[in-house]
């Protein structure tokens with residue numbers, strides 16, 4: 001059955017035409033699903049009874065079941081959601097002073113196998129549909145009506161670009177005026193670095209891009225991100241240089257800092273060199289050493305030195321605090337469990 005929550009407006013218009021209805025019904029139903037967050041066709045009271053019955057017969061609405069919510073001491077909340085087939089994913093709500101950020105998953109598990117990430121340890125189970133991605137936002141808004149989610153980051157479980165079609169459709173739905181109305185300027189798709197898919201994403205959508213670089217040499221990156229054996233740092237950086245960026249937008253480079261591994265002054269200088277032709281800003285994320293016995297968190301004074309070196313070369317660099325560490329909701333901690 002067709003999940004109407006996972007259809008873009010043109011797809012929804014085609015659906016209504018196929019069942020012998022007027023195309024304008026699409027906007028009406030899209031608003032019910034994403035604006036009023038209806039969970040059944042019965043709720044759509046301005047549709048005739050017979051149309052509601054047809055929809056119940058021909059289509060469905062994905063509504064993941066929230067099976068638990070864990071709350072961190074820093075107010076970050078992690079939602080464990082059961083999908084219709086019994087698989088679990090996690091979605092994280094990160095409150096901010098003015099508005100909140102939601103981190104959504106795009107796959108159950110992940111095939112990328114990054115050694116600094118618990119999701120990678122799970123292996124890949126399956127892709128999420130566009131409806132399952134968008135439903136995470138609708139469901140958290142339903143559960144937390146007082147939340148003010150304006151930022152959405154595709155940084156939860158999975159590699160979004162390995163599930164490109166669902167990711168593109170989910171972004172199109174989330175940013176549509178009849179959808180959940182997230183501004184594309186506040187929507188970020190994160191990737192471990194799949195060059196062809198990155199360029200395709202940039203050609204098809206206006207969206208912000210974040211790339212997990214995490215290393216400045218192939219030797220370092222091969223060790224923590226197996227994808228680098230297929231696509232080297234040089235290939236990745238050249239893709240970033242060609243990426244069709246919307247005006248006024250920079251690519252976010254995620255750099256997880258690991259003690260005595262990629263956090264030296266020389267590494268900082270090499271990072272500046274690598275990014276010299278990329279419109280980029282850098283997020284420095286001190287490694288969370290609950291994740292591994294192999295790597296350690298960097299010393300705070302070295303994080304500050306590293307940041308200073310980038311700033312001294314006019315490269316914007318922000319140190320990101322890991323949120324939700326105590327409930328395993330921080331970067332790299334999502335593994336479909338509580």
Ligand code: SF4
Pocket residue numbers: 110111112113114117118119120121156157158159191192212332
């Ligand atoms: S860091 Fe991202 S791409 Fe790498 S294993 Fe974890 S979820 Fe997958």
